[in-house]
Amino acid sequence: MISVLKSGFYDSIQDFGRFGFQKYGVPYSGVMDQYAASVANVLLGNDINCAVMEMTMTGPILQFNFDTNICVSGADMSPELNGTFIKINECISVSSGDVLSFGALKFGFRCYLAVFGGFKTEIVLRSQSMYKGITDPFVIKKNDVLFFSDAQRLLSKKNASLKVDQSYFNSKYIEVFEGPEFNRLTKLQQNLLFSKSFRISKDNSRMAYQLESYVENDLKPILTSAVLPGTVQLTPSGKLIILMRDCQTTGGYPRILQLKASAINVLAQKFTGQTVCFKCL
Amino acid sequence: MVEFKPVYKPFGERAILVEWPEGIDVVILKDITSFIQKIENNNIESLVEMKHGYNSLLIIYDVFIKDFAKEIQCIDKIYRSKEIIINTETVSWKIPVCYDANFGVDLDLISKEKKLTKEQIIRLHSESVYTVYFIGFLPGFLYLGGLSEKLWLPRKSTPRLQVEKGAVAIGGGQTGVYPNESPGGWNIIGNSPIDFFDVNKKIPCFAKAGDTIVFYPISLQEYKKIKILVDAKVFQLESEVVND
Numbered sequence: 001m002i003s004v005l006k007s008g009f010y011d012s013i014q015d016f017g018r019f020g021f022q023k024y025g026v027p028y029s030g031v032m033d034q035y036a037a038s039v040a041n042v043l044l045g046n047d048i049n050c051a052v053m054e055m056t057m058t059g060p061i062l063q064f065n066f067d068t069n070i071c072v073s074g075a076d077m078s079p080e081l082n083g084t085f086i087k088i089n090e091c092i093s094v095s096s097g098d099v100l101s102f103g104a105l106k107f108g109f110r111c112y113l114a115v116f117g118g119f120k121t122e123i124v125l126r127s128q129s130m131y132k133g134i135t136d137p138f139v140i141k142k143n144d145v146l147f148f149s150d151a152q153r154l155l156s157k158k159n160a161s162l163k164v165d166q167s168y169f170n171s172k173y174i175e176v177f178e179g180p181e182f183n184r185l186t187k188l189q190q191n192l193l194f195s196k197s198f199r200i201s202k203d204n205s206r207m208a209y210q211l212e213s214y215v216e217n218d219l220k221p222i223l224t225s226a227v228l229p230g231t232v233q234l235t236p237s238g239k240l241i242i243l244m245r246d247c248q249t250t251g252g253y254p255r256i257l258q259l260k261a262s263a264i265n266v267l268a269q270k271f272t273g274q275t276v277c278f279k280c281l
Numbered sequence: 282m283v284e285f286k287p288v289y290k291p292f293g294e295r296a297i298l299v300e301w302p303e304g305i306d307v308v309i310l311k312d313i314t315s316f317i318q319k320i321e322n323n324n325i326e327s328l329v330e331m332k333h334g335y336n337s338l339l340i341i342y343d344v345f346i347k348d349f350a351k352e353i354q355c356i357d358k359i360y361r362s363k364e365i366i367i368n369t370e371t372v373s374w375k376i377p378v379c380y381d382a383n384f385g386v387d388l389d390l391i392s393k394e395k396k397l398t399k400e401q402i403i404r405l406h407s408e409s410v411y412t413v414y415f416i417g418f419l420p421g422f423l424y425l426g427g428l429s430e431k432l433w434l435p436r437k438s439t440p441r442l443q444v445e446k447g448a449v450a451i452g453g454g455q456t457g458v459y460p461n462e463s464p465g466g467w468n469i470i471g472n473s474p475i476d477f478f479d480v481n482k483k484i485p486c487f488a489k490a491g492d493t494i495v496f497y498p499i500s501l502q503e504y505k506k507i508k509i510l511v512d513a514k515v516f517q518l519e520s521e522v523v524n525d
Contacts (some may be wrong), residue, residue: 022332022341024478024486025420025460124480131419133461134480180290180298223303224417224424226332226339228294250334250417250424258293261345 003063005146008102010056010206011038011140013119016049018127018134022249028229029129030245032110032206032268034261036074039164040114043071043091050118051128055111056270057112059102060140062113064094066150067096069116073164075108075269088163108269117149119154128271131246172197173279174242175263179232184219193257197275198240206246209267211276219254222230227251230259242267253281283414285312287360288494289353294345297353301336305426309336310414314491315366333415333490342374358388371491375519376458376473378407378449379504384472391434391451391468403498404450405429406470411456411494421460421478421486425494428456440466448473449496474508475518487518 004011019032031037031054059077068150072079073086079086080101086092088111093240094100102111121128124135132138142236156194182190192215199212216238226249227233233241233253243251244267259267260281271275283300292298299316301309313333320331327424329343346352380403384386388399395402411425418424428451436452441464444450449460450467459465460477473496478485488494499507512514 019343020330021420021485022330023416024484025418025422026485027420125485155385175291177291180292180300223305223335225334225335225337225416226292226298228293228296228339228341248418249332250415261294 001065002146002148002230003065004060004140004142005063005099005144006061007140007142008055008060009058011060012054012138013051013121013140013146014054014129015051015127017129017245018125018131021125022226025249026125026134027131027246027249029127029131029206031112031157032245033074033112033167033265035165035265036108036110036269037063037112037114039089039162040071040073041118042162042226043073043089044069044114044116046114047114050114051121053113053119053139053146055102055113057105057109059111061099061101064100065096067093067095068148069093070100071114072203073112073114075111075169076106077111078103078106079111083212089162096223103112107166109271110268114175115148120147120149129247168262169185169269172274174267174276175260175281176232176257177260177277177281179255180225181219181222181234182256184254185217185234185256189215189217194278194280197277199275200270200272202272202273204270206244208244208247209242209270211240211242213240214241223253224250224252225255227255228258230261230264231255232257232259244268285309287316287357289357291346291349292339295342297340297346297349297356297358299338299340303336303502305335305414306427307412310412310491311525313338316360318366319364322357323359332419335414335426365515370522371493372488372520373410373493373523374488375381376475376494376496377499377503377507378471378473379451379499380406380471381501381502381504384448384509385446385470387450387468388470390472391432393429394434402470405432406451406456407496408500409495411496413488413490413492413494415490416486416488419463420480422475423457423477423486423488423494425456425498428454428455432456434468436466437468438466440464445472447474449473464511472504474499474504474511475516476511493523501509 014031017028130138201210201212203210231243288300290298341465411427414424444465449471450469452467
């Protein structure tokens, strides 16, 4: 097991999400950056959707009481094992008593910790992804104890190698498709969307990223209809809201764009004040 | 039966949005739910799930759709098939609501705005039969149609940061029950002690699209009694099966 000596800014356990319950109003949830989480699992020889710990901006301090292998991926939060820096995107052996901590955020925003065999937390509605109102707890706190697979690791450290693509951390381009209400925009508004860059506002979370620049419009609201992670909504005041993994299942604002699946991973690594540009596919 | 010509649109890489004419109408609802059943009967392997709104249905696949035109054609063929859907059993649910001033924090405001007494508001709200159109917004939040026009009232310009679990409220031409504590902009007229969402159940919501709901007023004492039974998971909701 792992003891949480100190929690980070926002840590939770996530797998690839809760599927099949959208019709009851249950959000998908799941890891914000699916690519980074998959990398960590693959390097350990896990299933790619094994539950991992998602850390946001700052990491926790964790103590292991079991010998296992771990992998840290995604954002670089300067991870240290017993005070010595460890590499990200590499399988690392830990021994009982070892302490994993995190320091300065070097790039990205969300970092993933995978353990051999995956975290073993409660499965609710077929998923371990934490979400308020569905799982209890919904966030990792100090003094929590987390269990993981007690399977003996059977591998040497060199079992897997993978060329990890980190170029998306520097990309400001968010690839999108036209959304169902895109054609209600004027040509001018459409051009504006693809020529302007947009700053990410402080209102960004697992639920949605709001952008700072406005797109003036007189679009009418729609009759409540389906939305998905990656749906870009335009409010009457002109605000753009990009829905993320914990988003509601339905909404009433016009859906002007839809992010490409991989673009959600790109955005998940961005934070307040950074700028993004939409690139239409 | 009315034949619609649904419009199909790609929605991202792995979903197709189907749209009916704009409107809140049980005829459209029936068309959507029978379409869903036809699709389910076809057991499309790559299909993950479907969710619908008043006049729309989203069909979500677990793989990227390579050829949208082809997939849309395939789905539309299912829509046009003359397969008869047998399972049209719907349920009518009786939901207790306490309209006591402790809960109905916006009753005074509505009374003033609508020039109705509180008793009139309660009567208007509890004598209608509401149709469940779909579940969305929050886990277990039922979108209901059928609110008396005399009670239509715009949402608050600034939403409350915290609306209590069970709050029964009016937003525009809609009424609903907050299944859990959440922020919300609707006008609150009462509270229901019933759980609308239970994660421990295989099907976490008792109501489904097409079911109907009637609210009946209860006193504060009755509310407390029912709440104890609900918390102990022994309360039996009154319901009857409606066949059409």
